[in-house]
Amino acid sequence: MTDAILAIDQGTSSSRAMVFAADGQLLLQAQQEFACSYPHEGWVEQDPEQIWLSVLTVCREVLQQAKEQDIAIKGIGITNQRETTLVWRRDNFEAVYPAIVWQDRRTASYCDALKASGAEGLVQQKTGLCLDPYFSASKLHWILQQHPEIDPSELAFGTVDSFILWRLTLGQVHATDTTNASRTALFNIRSLEWDPELLALFAIPPAVLPQVKQSADYYGETDPRWFGDAIPILALAGDQQAAAIGQGCVRAGGLKSTYGTGCFALLNTGSTCIDSSHRLLATVASTVQGKTQYALEGSIFAAGAVVKWLRDQLGVLASAAETEMLAASIPDNGGVYLVPAFTGLAAPHWRSDLRASISGLTFGCGKAHLARAALEAVVYQTADLLSAMKADGAVIENLQIDGGMVNNHWFCQFLADVLDLQVMRPLQTETTAFGVALLAGIQLQWYADLAALPSLVRAESWFRPKMNAQTRAQLLAEWHHEVQRLLAAAH
Numbered sequence: 001m002t003d004a005i006l007a008i009d010q011g012t013s014s015s016r017a018m019v020f021a022a023d024g025q026l027l028l029q030a031q032q033e034f035a036c037s038y039p040h041e042g043w044v045e046q047d048p049e050q051i052w053l054s055v056l057t058v059c060r061e062v063l064q065q066a067k068e069q070d071i072a073i074k075g076i077g078i079t080n081q082r083e084t085t086l087v088w089r090r091d092n093f094e095a096v097y098p099a100i101v102w103q104d105r106r107t108a109s110y111c112d113a114l115k116a117s118g119a120e121g122l123v124q125q126k127t128g129l130c131l132d133p134y135f136s137a138s139k140l141h142w143i144l145q146q147h148p149e150i151d152p153s154e155l156a157f158g159t160v161d162s163f164i165l166w167r168l169t170l171g172q173v174h175a176t177d178t179t180n181a182s183r184t185a186l187f188n189i190r191s192l193e194w195d196p197e198l199l200a201l202f203a204i205p206p207a208v209l210p211q212v213k214q215s216a217d218y219y220g221e222t223d224p225r226w227f228g229d230a231i232p233i234l235a236l237a238g239d240q241q242a243a244a245i246g247q248g249c250v251r252a253g254g255l256k257s258t259y260g261t262g263c264f265a266l267l268n269t270g271s272t273c274i275d276s277s278h279r280l281l282a283t284v285a286s287t288v289q290g291k292t293q294y295a296l297e298g299s300i301f302a303a304g305a306v307v308k309w310l311r312d313q314l315g316v317l318a319s320a321a322e323t324e325m326l327a328a329s330i331p332d333n334g335g336v337y338l339v340p341a342f343t344g345l346a347a348p349h350w351r352s353d354l355r356a357s358i359s360g361l362t363f364g365c366g367k368a369h370l371a372r373a374a375l376e377a378v379v380y381q382t383a384d385l386l387s388a389m390k391a392d393g394a395v396i397e398n399l400q401i402d403g404g405m406v407n408n409h410w411f412c413q414f415l416a417d418v419l420d421l422q423v424m425r426p427l428q429t430e431t432t433a434f435g436v437a438l439l440a441g442i443q444l445q446w447y448a449d450l451a452a453l454p455s456l457v458r459a460e461s462w463f464r465p466k467m468n469a470q471t472r473a474q475l476l477a478e479w480h481h482e483v484q485r486l487l488a489a490a491h
Helices: 048-068 108-116 120-127 136-146 160-168 196-201 239-246 304-312 322-328 367-391 409-419 431-443 469-489
Strands: 002-010 014-021 026-033 071-080 085-089 155-159 175-177 211-213 233-238 255-259 263-270 281-288 291-300 337-339 357-359 398-402 422-426 459-463
Touching: 002 048, 002 160, 002 431, 014 048, 014 431, 026 048, 048 071, 048 160, 071 160, 071 239, 071 431, 085 136, 085 160, 108 120, 108 136, 120 196, 136 155, 155 160, 160 175, 160 233, 175 233, 233 239, 233 431, 239 255, 239 263, 239 281, 239 291, 239 431, 255 367, 255 431, 263 281, 263 367, 281 431, 291 367, 304 367, 322 367, 322 409, 337 367, 337 469, 357 469, 367 409, 367 469, 398 409, 409 422, 409 459, 409 469
Parallel strands: 002 071, 071 233, 175 211, 255 398, 398 422
Antiparallel strands: 002 014, 014 026, 085 155, 255 263, 263 291, 281 291, 337 357, 422 459
16 A cells, blocks of 8 residues: 555645655646636635635545555645635634635725835834735735624634635644745744734734644644544645745755746745845745744736636637747747736735736737737746845746746746746646645655755756847846836826
8 A cells, every 4th residue: 555645735726636655756636626706806705615615525536546546645735825814703614704815905005004104114024024915914804894793702814724724623723834824914934923013003813813833743633524534634834835845945045936826936045034125025935843944935916817817808718728839839029018917016016006018019919929928927027036036145046947837838948048047847847735745744754854855856847048148138128118117107
């Protein structure tokens, strides 16, 4: 019988269950997509029951396959879309409001008012984050304001990991880990505790908060009614931190960028928490065996989401995979630039008031130009993130990439060309699930420590820059011109 770990990867557009052997091999997987709803401009919500049922469905599917194939599940790791905020009743487990997704901007005016009061410095100093609707604190404040009649002691707050953990343990465990806590804007990333001053700022009662544990830790067991057997839950980590671990970026200097619904570049800074002077975020990379590592992070709100928009809203694509052929079918972008500020621009601008723009369209433009502009925009924004990291003192030697978009060969090569860096695509592209499985493996003592993990990471392809410096400079200059034009128009 093969021993294995079940990784639950609860993302923005789907829930996945993946089973990994101790050598890192992916043995089984199942996936179920589900939708966001957009009830008002700038609002993004999900049904908590859909999230839960999708997780339950994919887990049961792979566990049945595991049983048929004599695979023994020794533990579970949970990784999740970060910042998405849920509040539920402790007595009946029911959410009091839909999940408010990380992309949601409804609390922009509330955050602006806090900034005007001079609170942003306090938030940045304690949390490493900026004062923005992206993070959980303002979302939690908003939900609690909708239910002043409920005693806070009757409610539980959590990011998606906490919500799934609560359901799996049938309300026995209300907890999160340091990586997810560090994305709430309520957690002091140096003391690794919920911060009373921040709780007061956002008017959050401590009674609703989960316990904060290590990323590799014992989180209780699943209730037998879900899967027949009680399975220990051994790791929790936010999706981007899990992806960095799955890429082997567990030492200072390791850099990965994940291209999913959004794009998130994480640079491991080891035990040093660096305060960015270029509007990047400082965040917890992991807490394992009593040691906490930190990272600098740059975020792009819309990456794969733009391709999904072209497919689902505009109908110009039959599938996301079609973008590769379309982008390669034209010799250049024809002067078409898309600035994908559908829910604002994240790092290094942090402008929630902006909206997307597309420029340079002529009658000669077709869907190939739209597809290429969408892919190029993600690359140009990545270049801006890495420039900010370098300005903060980072030395970047290469970039490791993962996520759904990196299956696109044209995109990966354009990334290497514009960044003027070697880009590594791993053999195991499901690095988010892989990373949390590795954390659970440390808890099971399959691996000695974080330092043992990079040996399990294999490269599938290296992409090396081929573009000449003049072309690269011209493309980036034209991109920056379009961004500045959008910024100027918003004033």
